[in-house]
């Protein structure tokens with residue numbers, strides 16, 4: 001699947017493993033926070049880049065100590081109106097100084113990526129990949145900011 | 148008042164371009180209806196009964212004559228020749244075409260105006276004391292802080308998709324004219340014992356279905372920490388505010404469910420991680436304050452023979468001065484209210500002709516500025532005593548001098564069934580009826596200070612629950628009924644009105660209001676005892692007896 005990362009449209013090198021799927025021993029994989037907590041030891045042995053997906057109700061603090069082991073944290077939008085992902089991203093980037101990839105996933109809108117980019121999200125996996133070019137163009141909507 | 152710099156202007160222009168593009172994509176079917184809804188709301192566009200409604204931000208109520216003329220032009224060109232002042236000091240147009248709204252926003256941008264974040268689940272326009280900078284009870288001028296907050300809240304990337312709308316009000320006077328205790332955050336500028344300015348921060352106030360009086364979360368916040376403290380509150384609200392039920396989503400419910408103590412701990416813990424290094428510099432505060440320097444006042448005496456004679460010789464003028472003007476901190480000046488509550492006129496409405504004429508008067512007599520008030524009137528902040536008589540005559544000719552500010556006919560009224568798709572009952576018609584029944588101005592003046600607030604449904608846009616008399620439209624099997632409350636106040640003695648009894652039928656509501664006023668006149672200790680004081684002293688029973696005996 002394609003996504004935007006660092007202002008380019010690329011093929012996703014990462015694979016999300018649903019909680020009921022077996023864990024592969026290698027590859028770049030992302031799992032839910034629950035899976036991470038359950039299978040952490042096994043996951044840390046995976047040959048590849050690791051990611052964790054945060055739901056709106058998850059607390060960033062729960063993975064704070066593991067951030068150095070993660071290449072990716074996903075913030076999920078079950079609904080585009082659920083703005084908790086914005087604060088999660090901001091916490092990860094500014095409070096925990098996470099340097100890796102922060103990716104928005106789920107039901108967010110192309111027209112939200114500018115604000116997402118401003119709170120530290122640097123990759124965008126839109127449910128509708130046809131909207132990727134529009135999303136990319138909206139990253140240039142504003143040339144400065146108040147905050 | 149604040150003047151945009153290049154960055155401000157660029158941002159507003161970019162926003163206009165962004166929304167134009169979004170609207171074009173929507174009209175081509177490229178943005179889903181429900182996605183576009185949230186985008187248009189954040190640009191001030193509601194869809195209501197007849198047409199889209201456009202709500203324009205008037206930052207903390209300040210308008211220039213140039214902006215007024217632009218509003219007049221918009222009223223003429225894109226609307227039916229009028230606009231409406233809201234309880235949050237904004238301006239609404241009721242009849243624009245959706246496809247034209249980007250053009251209206253482009254026109255507004257040319258005079259440093261916008262409609263950004265005037266609706267939607269985001270941080271709304273910051274409101275303030277309409278007498279800021281001129282009133283005699285001011286501790287410190289709140290306007291520079293309002294502007295700092297305006298900038299910070301505008302396009303804030305993290306807090307654009309909150310659980311629900313979020314409103315901030317700031318006052319710097321001892322008398323609260325901005326209903327700050329009924330805002331999500333209320334800020335009171337105060338001085339500590341060493342004479343330094345700071346804020347008392349109130350949190351969790353609100354009206355609507357569940358009216359709540361805000362509580363103090365921080366007794367003294369240094370101005371340099373203003374934005375980081377707001378950020379901490381907003382972040383906690385964004386993360387923990389309820390999103391499962393829109394009627395429980397305001398911060399007041401979070402504060403209530405967490406308890407003030409826990410909520411405060413969460414905020415303080417968050418604040419501790421962000422406060423250092425993000426302080427507002429004194430330079431920045433000074434730079435913004437420079438935009439609000441006092442205008443070039445003349446040195447005038449507080450006594451003027453001509454003015455004294457006019458007061459003495461013209462009873463109507465003297466009444467108007469008594470009710471529609473306020474003391475000014477500079478001698479030889481007064482602040483003048485323009486009453487938008489003339490009988491027969493929908494409360495808070497202004498025509499394009501009035502807007503243009505007000506702009507001319509502002510330029511001739513009040514340094515080119517006007518303010519909007521929470522009670523849906525306007526103010527010329529700086530009128531010389533020697534100009535008062537002329538200004539009164541000109542305002543009278545414009546039907547803007549009804550001497551009823553703060554009285555029973557200065558009713559806050561929402562658009563109700565006539566315009567609002569959520570309404571249960573009409574409000575404008577009944578307000579006219581009450582006005583007609585109170586056509587004896589001497590009686591109205593004898594009643595004194597009474598605040599009547601009238602909302603067409605539970606959403607309470609006209610803040611009926613804090614009206615001294617509150618009127619709420621309810622729907623009973625498709626018929627319009629009205630629920631009355633007594634004893635509310637949005638000022639220093641903040642209180643939520645108590646329900647008088649069962650709802651009252653439409654044809655009897657005006658008579659019920661008259662009954663309430665009669666009981667007050669009979670029961671008050673003397674003509675100096677305010678309505679609210681009488682209600683507190685005697686309780687609801689005498690009112691209940693009278694109202695329900697006859698109806």
Ligand code: SF4
Pocket residue numbers: 561562563564567568569570571602603604605606607608609
């Ligand atoms: S109170 Fe109700 S009827 Fe009145 S404007 Fe608000 S939503 Fe509409």
